[in-house]
Amino acid sequence: MVSQHHPSGRMGWIAWLRGAALCFLFAGGVTAQAASPRTNHLADSHDPYLLEHAHDPVDWYPWGPQALDKARRENKPIYLSIGYSACYWCHVAQRELYRNPQIAALMNRWFVNVLVDREQRPDIDHIYMLARQLMTRDSGWPNNVFLTPDLQPFYIGSYFPPKATAQQEGFPTLLATLHKNWTQHPAEVKRIAAQIAQAMQAAAIAGDASAPIDPAAWTQTAQTEVLHRFDALDGGFASATSAARFPQPPLLAWLLARGGTGEPKATHAVVFTLQAMAQGGLMDQLGGGFRRYAVDPGWSVPHFEMMLSDNAQLLSVYARAYAQTRLPDLRWTAQRTARFLLRDLRLPQGVFATAIAAETGGVEGATDLWTTAQIDAVLGPRQAQAWFALYALAPVHPGSESGVLRQRRDVAEHLLRQGQWVARLEQLAPQRRALLAARNHRPQPRRDDKIVTADNAMAIRALAQAGMVLDDRALTEAAMRVADWEWQHAWNPYQRLLVHQWAGGHVGNPGFLDDYAELARAYLTLASVQHDARWSQRASDLAAAMLQRFAAPDGSLRSAPTSDALPFPTPLQGDVHRPSGQSAAIAVLLELAQRTGQAHWADAARRALRPLALQVQARPLDWPDLLQTLGSAAGRAVFASLPQTTHIRPADCAGLPQGACSSDRVQVKWLASDRMQLHIAPGFHINANPASEPNLIAATVLVGGQPLPGVRYPPPLLFRPAFAPQGIVVWEGRVTLNLPALSPAQRAALALRVQACNATTCLAPSVMQIGASTSSPPQPSPRVRRE
Structure with missing residues (x-):
């Protein structure tokens, strides 16, 4: 666009x-x-x-x-x-x-x-x-x-x-x-x-601040908004800024999952949209497969490029929709989409090219445009008449004689109501084959033959799911062939490194978060279909390497390998057109936790979700793949009972000692020039130093904004919250910290970083300025600066 x-x-x-x-x-x-x-x-x-x-x-x-x-x-x-x-x-x-x-x-x-x-x-x-x-x-x-x-x-x-x-x-x-x-x-x-x-x-960095993790609230907000935006006339979801319609496969997949939990409005919105897309010019009515998007609400006039990532996701959605509804038109469309992938995007190695271009000879859609006379010439008058009883030409430009094939909407909807849509399409198969053969003799658009790992991983998942749902062993075998090729060519077991793409027979740049996450997710799908331990082991190996390469100290997952050449962090993308690397990674971690019972996978998923919470809370509809994961059995097992993070109200300060009612519930008292005592409000604790987990904020003495070396921190206590049954180390009540000898400048710049929590509540981290001159120990009334 x-x-x-x-x-x-x-x-x-x-x-x-x-x-x-x-x-x-x-x-x-x-x-x-x-x-x-x-x-x-x-x-x-x-x-x-x-x-x-x-x-x-x-x-x-x-x-x-x-x-x-x-x-x-x-x-x-x-x-x-x-x-x-x-x-x-x-x-x-x-x-x-x-x-x-x-x-x-x-x-x-x-x-x-x-x-x-x-x-x-x-x-x-x-x-x-x-x-x-x-x-x-x-x-x-x-x-x-x-x-x-x-x-x-x-x-x-x-x-x-x-x-x-x-x-x-x-x-x-x-x-x-x-x-x-x-x-x-x-x-x-x-x-x-x-x-x-x-x-x-x-x-x-808008997602750096914390927010409550509340999947139920996020889901309800997103579902209310999306059903409000659902276009009951044309299908799809209206935009306030554009007439264009995008398929948005992650959104359709999430709504389909919602429908499976007893939300009939969600199921209707998905099925109606899938049927409208299959009738329009968005779908290649001759060869199957879907173009990038439609420029109009009725799905008639497409932007003609055809992407592996779009078609892999849509194959999965149509197959799952058929499994859930048993509607034969959804099965037929899934089969046609799979055929397009295998015929037009599959390379000799068995893996898939990235895309087919929109233009031929400098004209967008030239290969796919027809006039009535051209179709008459290929089919003959009688067969053309039968063809045009169902099909029409949607003009790409006003006044143009040529157009893109789409089904006549009134006829198609009547056939669907009568249960005759698939039968009519099968009756027209000879005409379709003749027109496709004629089109194949035209100049063809370029195909981008580079092999992108994440896109091929989505194809593995889709083919494996479709093979199971459609009872088509050939699709499952195609998925396994791609899966084995990726393991043999894209994964380096010695360096534990995955490559992002192959092009021209050459290894490309190192993989991104979504490459690792999507390939691991694909292997887990094959493990479910094939019941073969090698697939789950490969997923586990990839997930471990993913955490090693992309997990930050706070548990958040970077989208890209760190690079000194990039002046800005890679912004979060959400799941609007494809799952984000973060959403795919959390899905992998939760499924591994469910399969293995190993707590470290669930812990990694928790740490990865917390930094996303603010963005998800603000725009939950941008994260449908994540919402689908959190609503799954694996997601509910980890997050359903997760304590929510709240903020203390001023009224909660009543009864605390004078000076202790900073919002972080910590008071500093100097015992000597090299010894301070922390008074922690009753019922609260702070994380000890060092903390139990990288994502926890350890209480730390700072000088000039950096940790002060040589501080002797006291022994901790073991606290067992619901989110960490193995226990975390904390301090409660009064604890004493011993400081090294300090210069006057260091003393003036002293600060303390803390995060106070109780059994169900954690406050935002804060920095308390506690420095003073050398004439007397610092006083116990800190100024608090929010980080």
């Missing part, structure tokens, strides 16, 4: 950045030229999308030290373009901009140009898509970002036209404007970039 807003109208600072456009440079216009035979720095890449640009006259670099060092050394801004092979507008930009020698000359002279495949580097994509959303309130690809040499964005957009239009200035003018402002007003550009970077940091 591509926004085409005017780039100068987005925010006030954009108007300043545009400055006085240097239009005279291109007064005569720009004419696109053919690609140059030269190669740029992408020629050594193995990524299909990058290789498509290796002969552009733009001096492209892949993301990496060579490009980033060049930008710093030459003090040039970076033009970062993020796209992917199946993206239509990415290829339009290549034809109109990047293959134009005059435009390329400006890009090369004024900028360091970096091209990123979002499927190869989802961490970079997520970071700078957050910037796009903050700056323009939209999203989509290509995502084109102008960065300072230290990687802070200062201008952002999507498709830029080669010449000015009524809505946008031309790309050459924009380049000239940004170059002028960078060279003549660098301080102002950097100031703007710093403001944007600050907003990105704040948004990316």
Whole structure:
């Protein structure tokens, strides 16, 4: 999806950045030229999308030290373009901009140009898509970002036209404007970039604060909202900002699970939506499988790219919906989707390619568009008449003779009510085969043959589930073949490292959280289907490696391996179009806990969920895969009785000693210049130092914000809360801490970090400023600063 807003109208600072456009440079216009035979720095890449640009006259670099060092050394801004092979507008930009020698000359002279495949580097994509959303309130690809040499964005957009239009200035003018402002007003550009970077940091760490873990409340809030948004006329879920309809498989899967627990409205919403999608142009009516999304509420006109991740998830949803309802149309659609995967996306090794592009020969959907005359010519008048009794052509553009095939809605719904939909489709099988054969003789869209681990893992799960539900051994065997290939080629047992992708026969970059989590999840699905211990053992090995590589000290799970080259943390994504790595990981950890009875898996799931709670509480509908996991038997076993975190009310302070009623229920009393006593309110405790678990906040003496070395902390007590039956170490009542000799500066900067809890309540961590001059010990009335 591509926004085409005017780039100068987005925010006030954009108007300043545009400055006085240097239009005279291109007064005569720009004419696109053919690609140059030269190669740029992408020629050594193995990524299909990058290789498509290796002969552009733009001096492209892949993301990496060579490009980033060049930008710093030459003090040039970076033009970062993020796209992917199946993206239509990415290829339009290549034809109109990047293959134009005059435009390329400006890009090369004024900028360091970096091209990123979002499927190869989802961490970079997520970071700078957050910037796009903050700056323009939209999203989509290509995502084109102008960065300072230290990687802070200062201008952002999507498709830029080669010449000015009524809505946008031309790309050459924009380049000239940004170059002028960078060279003549660098301080102002950097100031703007710093403001944007600050907003990105704040948004990316929005989940750091704690919130109650309350799956029941989250589920009820999400279900109320989604059923309110359900479109009872067209199916799907209405958006306040766009007419486009996305399948949103995680949402459908969660609602299906809700329906299985006795929520008939949820089941109806899912089934009606699945049937509407299968009737529309969103589904390839000839070959099966689903396109990316529909541009209209009726699912008629699609965006034509076809993604492995979408189709794997939808195969799973249709198969599970059939298992739950036994409706034959859902079975038929699941079978057609599986056939598409195996016919059009499967590679010779048995694994799956990533996507099929939206365009053919520069025209979006060209392979899939028909006119009535073309269908008549293939089928003949009589067969065409029978075909058009059910099918219609939905015009992609107003007034166009060609269109995309979809079913006539009134006819299809009548057939469904009569239970004759599948029978009619089978009657039309000869016509469908003839049209598919004719289409296969047309020029075909490109296929992106890179092998992405997480996407193939979703295919494993879907094929295994569909094989069981549809009683189709071939699908189960296909799933096992992919599963074995991934274990043999993507997993390094010696380094315990999983790779993210293979491309051109070459190993790609290290895996992300979702690669580990989704592959482990796929193996657990096979373990359920096959009852073979090797699959659960592989899942356990992957989960252990996942925690080793991605778990932070507080138990939260990072989305990407740590990298010094990225200036921002990778923001959380939620489960809108696919499960997030965090949601998939928690599902794996909970299932392993249920299968093995080993408490450390459940503990890891708890620690991983706590840092997400604030975001889930704020927008539970963005986390349907997580909600489905928490509502499962494995989720309920761990989280149903989890104590809720609450905050103390001022009234709760009544009766405590004078000075002890800070919100953290801790008072500091100095016994000597090197010895302090902590008075902890009755009924409360604080975590001892060292704490029992990495996610617990140990009471710590700080100096200058860092732990003070040499403090002698007292022996702890053992406390057994419901969430940790094995016990955790704490301090209660009065405890004494012995400090090392301190300089006057250190004494003045002393602070104490604590988190007070009782049996059911934990307060937010706080830092108590306790420093004083050397003339007398610090006094016991601390100022509290919230972290």
